[in-house]
Amino acid sequence: MSKDYSVQSQQISDEFSERTLVARETVYEGRIWNVLHDSVELSDEGVVIERDYIAHPGAVTVLVIDDDERVLMINQYRHPVGMRLWELPAGLLDVAGEPPLEAAKRELWEEADRTAQHWSILTDVFLSPGSSSEAVRIYLARGVALVPEDRRHTRTEEEAELITEWVPLDEAVAQVLAGKIHNPTAVIGLLAANAARATGYATLRHADEPFTVHPGLRHQ
Numbered sequence: 606m607s608k609d610y611s612v613q614s615q616q617i618s619d620e621f622s623e624r625t626l627v628a629r630e631t632v633y634e635g636r637i638w639n640v641l642h643d644s645v646e647l648s649d650e651g652v653v654i655e656r657d658y659i660a661h662p663g664a665v666t667v668l669v670i671d672d673d674e675r676v677l678m679i680n681q682y683r684h685p686v687g688m689r690l691w692e693l694p695a696g697l698l699d700v701a702g703e704p705p706l707e708a709a710k711r712e713l714w715e716e717a718d719r720t721a722q723h724w725s726i727l728t729d730v731f732l733s734p735g736s737s738s739e740a741v742r743i744y745l746a747r748g749v750a751l752v753p754e755d756r757r758h759t760r761t762e763e764e765a766e767l768i769t770e771w772v773p774l775d776e777a778v779a780q781v782l783a784g785k786i787h788n789p790t791a792v793i794g795l796l797a798a799n800a801a802r803a804t805g806y807a808t809l810r811h812a813d814e815p816f817t818v819h820p821g822l823r824h825q
Contacts (some may be wrong), residue, residue, distance in 0.1 A: 619818075627653055637697070638662065661739035663819050665709040666695040666790040668727060668798050669719065669746045676777050676795065677749070679716055680768040683788075691772075691780075692788040695741075698819075705816045709744045715758040717769055722748030724812035727797040731818075732789055740819040743794045745801070745809060774798060 625646035633640035639660045647654050669677035678691050696712035698705060706724060713719050727743040760767060778799045780786045786795070801809055816822050 621823075632657065637699070658735075659737040659739070661737050663698040663705075663738075663740045663742075663816075663821060664695055664790075665698060665705050665712060666693050666741055666743045666794055667709050667713045667717075667721075667746050668693050668743060668794040669713070669717070669721060669749050670774065670798060671747075671749065671771065674774045674802070675771040676774050676798070677717055677719070678770050678772050678777065678791070680770065681764065682766060686787075688787075690788045690791075691770075691786050692791045693743075693794050695790055698821075705742050705819075705822075706744070706812050709742070709746075713746065714752060715760070716764065716767060718752045718757045719749045720752060721746035721750075725806065725809040726812060726814060727794055727801065727809065729816065729818050730790070730793055738820045740816070741790055742816050742819075743790060743797065744812060745798060745806060774802070 627644040627646055629644075630642045631639050632642045640657060641660050642655065642657050645654055645656065646652070671677075677694070679694055680689055680691050682689050694713050694716040696708065696715070698708055700708065700711075703711070709724070710720070713721060723746065725745045727745045729740065729742050731737075732739045732741060774795070777786065777795050781792050781795055786792060
């Protein structure tokens with residue numbers, strides 16, 4: 606009979622694990638992100654590993670839900686995969702000194718022409734921790750209102766083709782499970798919102814909580 610080595614008495618949680626950085630080199634400088642080559646001391650025995658990864662500024666995503674339990678989704682073209690994807694309003698943390706919550710409010714205004722009264726945190730995720738430092742905070746926004754036409758953001762390039770649609774949360778979750786929605790933060794946000802709905806969203810964290818898992822925001 607096989608033994609059960611799982612831990613039953615405590616909650617699991619990711620944890621910080623500082624390692625000694627021996628050397629760092631920027632091997633590629635891009636328009637939005639760079640590629641770094643790090644030499645890292647993995648253990649006290651002096652084992653050094655070499656890793657290349659994308660140094661990413663991070664991002665925020667906003668799941669907007671109304672009183673009828675509909676989610677505001679956007680549809681836009683994504684060139685690397687050659688598809689139009691159903692997503693949630695989102696954007697990079699690329700404005701120096703801008704707090705994540707303010708970035709989320711800006712992105713909601715820019716991409717969906719809306720503001721929201723009530724904000725909370727659905728979850729924080731690393732999208733590809735084996736190859737990128739990208740950390741994303743996903744917010745839940747409620748009490749939304751349209752921005753007057755004369756105060757709306759002028760969208761350009763791919764964003765000029767954005768389409769918005771109110772989708773019932775249950776329908777969106779079903780489309781995720783059917784393999785019809787592929788954007789990772791949309792998938793995560795929709796499933797997280799579906800789980801949080803069971804408690805009336807009462808267990809969600811305050812929107813102002815520091816985004817400390819973000820590699821660039823840990824020591825602020």
